[in-house]
Amino acid sequence: MARKPSKPHPGARDKATAQALVRWFKANAREMPWRPRPLGIKRDPYVVLVSEIMLQQTQVSRVAPAFERFIARFPTIESLANAPEPDILALWSGLGYYRRAKMLHAAAQAVVSDHAGTMPSTSHALKGLPGVGAYTAAAVASLAFHEPTAMVDGNVTRVLLRFDARRAGASDPKAIAWARSRADALIRHAGPTPAPTLAGEALMELGATVCTPRSPRCDVCPLRTWCVARATGLTDTIPTPKRTKQTPTVRAVSIVLEDHAGRVAIETRPAKGMWASMVQAPTIEWADDSRDATDVAREALALGPSAKLRERERFTHQTTHRRFEFTVLTVRVTDRMKRSIERQRPGLSWATREAIAGMGVSSVQARVLLNGH
DNA sequence: AAGCCGGGGGG
């Protein structure tokens, strides 16, 4: 009998896609300190946890050196659980979102106290750890235990929205939920273990290096023959843009107080909020733009007329929800002034720049205290 | 559902 050209089997597109992903990944996976060779062997779950928490909101190039320092200093989950928080924050310096470091510490302590020091092996159990949400739980379960669960971050959501040409925002919770089930289904077509894990890693790598937010390199994409956005010219309009946010401006003055021995004054920020628990030069923030930084500083530290404040620099520092206008003042202090300032500013202490470089310091305070690292 | 948390890279 005459056969019509066979219609593609449902799932055939997914199977071809998943296999193409694995092939492409084996040929194009970047070297990373946390990515052991050969690809597809089970990884140390503690090492995966550290690297994935660091990689939340942070780019690979920033994480790589910090990761190596961190693992060298805290090679096991017990060593991390037993460490003082300031030591952990010190190794998190410059990475931002410092609450992640506190929650990683809490997660290590939870593994030691609630799981006898052994990392949980399922994404469901992992989600019970502090700081471990759907993405990180899937990453540890997939990379360390070969659970066939897809890691869905912003990159993967973008790849899949384009692949199926769904017009949605990449941070829309509904779109993320859809992408999770879509990715799970897709990677399970890749073949027997560890193929689903490799396909999942491939989706992440593809989003990071090829299916980028702007100017995606569709010409070299392993999914180009099946991608609906490419076929319909929608690549540049998916994901849909999110509305922009207005950020208030905050003025800040940091005072670099230096004594005769070359030590400078430092204090620790509150345990919650911006730059939580990080070390800084005495810093005052205010919103009223009519006030002068030098006046604010003089008043806050109760500096007398003999204290010579010099303005070293002004710069702006943008964060997600605030725009800071920093003024940096320097002043040499006598022993008499030190005692007066210490009474005015409880919790203040004195340290050499060398010592401060080994503490938890934000990027902006590294600029203030250490001339930028 | 919306807001909070840093920092760097790309156009």
Add this chain to the structure above:
DNA sequence: CCCCCAGGCTT
């Protein structure tokens, strides 16, 4: 230089 990005917790 402005614009963009994004996981998990808290409210």
